[in-house]
Amino acid sequence: DTEVTQTPKHLVMGMTNKKSLKCEQHMGHRAMYWYKQKAKKPPELMFVYSYEKLSINESVPSRFSPECPNSSLLNLHLHALQPEDSALYLCASSQGMGREFPIGFGEGSWLTVV
Amino acid sequence: RKEVEQDPGPFNVPEGATVAFNCTYSNSASQSFFWYRQDCRKEPKLLMSVYSSGNEDGRFTAQLNRASQYISLLIRDSKLSDSATYLCVVTHNTNAGKSTFGDGTTLTVKP
Numbered sequence: 001d002t003e004v005t006q007t008p009k010h011l012v013m014g015m016t017n018k019k020s021l022k023c024e025q026h027m028g029h030r031a032m033y034w035y036k037q038k039a040k041k042p043p044e045l046m047f048v049y050s051y052e053k054l055s056i057n058e059s060v061p062s063r064f065s066p067e068c069p070n071s072s073l074l075n076l077h078l079h080a081l082q083p084e085d086s087a088l089y090l091c092a093s094s095q096g097m098g099r100e101f102p103i104g105f106g107e108g109s110w111l112t113v114v
Numbered sequence: 115r116k117e118v119e120q121d122p123g124p125f126n127v128p129e130g131a132t133v134a135f136n137c138t139y140s141n142s143a144s145q146s147f148f149w150y151r152q153d154c155r156k157e158p159k160l161l162m163s164v165y166s167s168g169n170e171d172g173r174f175t176a177q178l179n180r181a182s183q184y185i186s187l188l189i190r191d192s193k194l195s196d197s198a199t200y201l202c203v204v205t206h207n208t209n210a211g212k213s214t215f216g217d218g219t220t221l222t223v224k225p
Contacts, residue, residue: 042201042215043158056212090157102148102203103213105157 003027004106006091012112015081021109023074023091029104031097032074034066035090037108043090049074050097081113115140118204120216128224131192135219137202138184147178147185150201152218158201161187192223 004025013019023032031050035043047066048056054066063085065077074091088108094101120137127133139147147164162169164176164185175188189196202216 042217045212048212088155100146102146102160102163104160108157 004091004093004104006089006106006109008109009107010110010112012114013078013081014114015083017081018077018079020078021076021089021091021111023076023106024072025093025106026072027093027095028071029093029095030071031094031101031103032068033092033094033103034064034074034076035092035105037088037090043105047076048097055097078111081111083113086112116217117141118202118214118216120200120202120219122217122219124220124222126222126224127192129192129194131223132188132190133192133221134189135187135200135202135221136184137186137204137216138182139202139204139214140183141204141206142183144183144204144206146205147176148203148213149176149185149187150203150215152199152201154198161200189221192221194223194225197221197223 007022033048034046036046037043045058046060049068052068063080067075090108091106092103094103118139149161150158151161152158162171162176164178166178168177173190177186199218199220201218203213205213
């Protein structure tokens with residue numbers, strides 16, 4: 001069972017909609033991540049938060065906007081997405097950002113943009 | 115050249131077979147290594163960490179060869195339930211702990 005919880009599990013949105021993906025962990029992990037995964041491809045890093053501050057933005061388009069309200073929560077706000085943004089969005093966490101900490105993933109949110 | 119490379123397979127093996135996957139990495143500053151398993155339409159799950167001394171967990175053995183810059187995963191006595199995609203993950207201290215994923219190796223174990 002995963003200890004990172006993501007909602008919703010499935011989301012269908014139009015290109016003019018605004019929606020949000022939510023992620024929660026109660027393990028006291030200090031680093032949280034958003035990944036995007038397309039079919040038959042590995043997860044692709046989007047954002048990293050460390051101690052509630054954005055530490056890595058992998059040149060993600062501004063139509064994706066992350067937010068970390070507190071140490072347990074991570075949101076991904078979506079606006080004016082394109083059909084090619086349809087993918088599995090994975091939230092993950094780790095104890096810290098040190099190299100020795102493996103990341104644990106949530107079950108993901110399947111996003112379809114129509 | 116990709117930073118982390120895996121043989122994509124697919125590997126199709128009968129139950130009970132032994133199968134090995136290799137993963138090569140290009141950044142010699144790489145410090146931590148992991149194998150993840152991903153089932154179809156599921157999230158990746160940590161299978162095991164890989165240490166210089168090697169480590170074993172039941173039927174799974176992981177090895178690290180720093181000189182040749184590769185890691186390996188050996189699965190003995192394959193089960194049908196081992197069918198999945200296996201992802202090699204590498205992190206290095208020059209990139210604030212950012213993890214790099216290989217493209218994955220697909221394993222199908224057949225009866």
